[in-house]
Amino acid sequence: MSSHVDVQNEEIEMFRDMVLRFLEQEVTPHYEEWEKNHHMPREMWNTMGNAGMLLVDFDEKYGAAGASFEVCQMIQEEMCRMNFHSLATGYNIHANIVAPYILNIGTQQQCDRWLPGMASGEVLTALAMTEPGAGSDVAGMRTNAVKDGDDYILNGSKTFITNGNSADMIIVCAKTDPSLGAKGISLFLVDTSLPGFSTGKPIEKIGQHSSDTGELFFENMRIPADSLLGEEGQGFVYLMRELPRERLGCAVQAIGHAQGALDITCEYVKERKAFGQTVSQFQNTRFKLAQCQTDLELSRALLEKHMDKYKRDEMTVIDAAMLKLAATEMQVNTVNECLQLFGGYGYTDEYPISRFYRDARVQTIYAGSSEIMKEVIARGILGR
Structure with missing residues (x-):
């Protein structure tokens, strides 16, 4: 068992190095311009496909990497940690949601028609x-x-x-x-x-x-x-069957995003001075960050639990609802606390925490709002 885990971790780290290099080279230099223009070039999907980043956990016969499910989730997490949430959202839809619909429900003819182009980036979905x-x-x-x-x-x-x-x-x-x-x-x-x-x-x-x-x-x-x-x-049945993976992807993004916001906030408060000392020396700062880190780790533990259940095909609609609710609410709360610690600078576009803040908000709305998640959970424990 341990050797299997070691091989799996080694695969994830190998891909992580590749993903980080790709993001630094192909996304970081352009992302501010994309955000300013409210547009990411369509060619970016071809670039990701050429780098082997699309449909990574699909079979090689479709032109994919044949990697593990965890690798697909890691890519989204790293995108969000690096404050590229717009990119991660589109990636989640294309590679983590639409592709599994086709693989799990479609005919072989439909798989052969669409999946190779989706893996190469020629087809965006x-x-x-x-x-x-x-x-x-x-x-x-x-x-x-x-x-x-x-x-x-x-x-x-x-x-x-x-x-x-x-x-x-x-x-x-x-x-x-x-x-x-x-x-x-x-x-x-x-x-x-x-x-x-x-x-x-x-x-x-x-x-x-x-x-x-x-x-x-x-x-x-x-x-x-x-x-x-x-x-x-049978559409509604299919939607209910595939929604858990979509909501799991939202949780992955939430955890990566919250981690990225915490990382830059910790660096900032150690440098910023007020009243003759760094902001990190104030008890309020230390307690706020301690609570944020604890909440993040709780969500990460819940994610790991349900990722294991998903791989065993045991993750339920209720599991996915609890995970999305917990992780996205944690994300919004964490980023809000982080922005507060930046003071007035946090409210300016010059500081990246402002984009962390803006981009997080929709996570408690799409793929099922927090209110809908609570209703799903309540029905599960109380009945209709």
């Missing part, structure tokens, strides 16, 4: 669930797909879709039988080059500025019947 009038209430979605011969006719709209403006393929949730509510939802692999697809103006956000967040429109869009992912009417 998104997942479209949320609508203007239906966020966490999936059953309330209005986008519909009507069977017509060998095709489906897709109509509707989606909003707040990460990677939405740049995506080449999007998993779209649509009603195939509106009379059945949540049981009438199906999933489709939608090629965005087909007629009838369009995007709105990129959505401007409080934070994660260079993350592509789009509004999507489907107008009498004819998609082939083999675009159906899995079985018709």
Whole structure:
């Protein structure tokens, strides 16, 4: 057992060195400009693909690295630790969410068509669930797909879709039988080059500025019947089955991000002076940082527990909800305390803690808000 663990840790550290070099060379010199322009170049995905960073835990037959699940999570954690949360959010959708949907639910033909391009970066993907009038209430979605011969006719709209403006393929949730509510939802692999697809103006956000967040429109869009992912009417079941990995990814990002914020704050308070001593010598500073570090380690322990359960296919929807709730709330609280210790400088764009602060806030909202997570947990322990 220990030798297996040693090999696994060695693999993670080997990949970590590669990831850190890549981020320093390909992201650090440009990231400020991307954030300022509210845009990350589409070519960046090809660059990541060429470096072997996309779909790392997928089989080599798809052009992937064949690494462990932990390596995929480590990449997101390091991106967030280095304050590249916008990049990590898009990465999480493409490599940690959409790809497993296709692998776990799709046909071999669908896997062969999409996964190699996703691994190389030639194909960028998104997942479209949320609508203007239906966020966490999936059953309330209005986008519909009507069977017509060998095709489906897709109509509707989606909003707040990460990677939405740049995506080449999007998993779209649509009603195939509106009379059945949540049981009438199906999933489709939608090629965005087909007629009838369009995007709105990129959505401007409080934070994660260079993350592509789009509004999507489907107008009498004819998609082939083999675009159906899995079985018709099973979309809600698939969503519930795959959501735990998405929420686990959010927790990984939260922990990396909180660690990065703590690291730069510890350095700052040891240098900044007030009333004749460094800020780190004040008891308030020391106690605040001690509490933040403790909260971070508690979330890290919970993450490790549930990552092990995920690998054994034992992680439940309730487990994922507790993990996301705990980790993202910890992230927001930690970054808030860190910014406070920077004083007025923390509120300026000149200091990176301000971006840590902005980028963290949405983590308690997307992939299921903290309130929805509490409802999921409550139903699990009390029943409906």
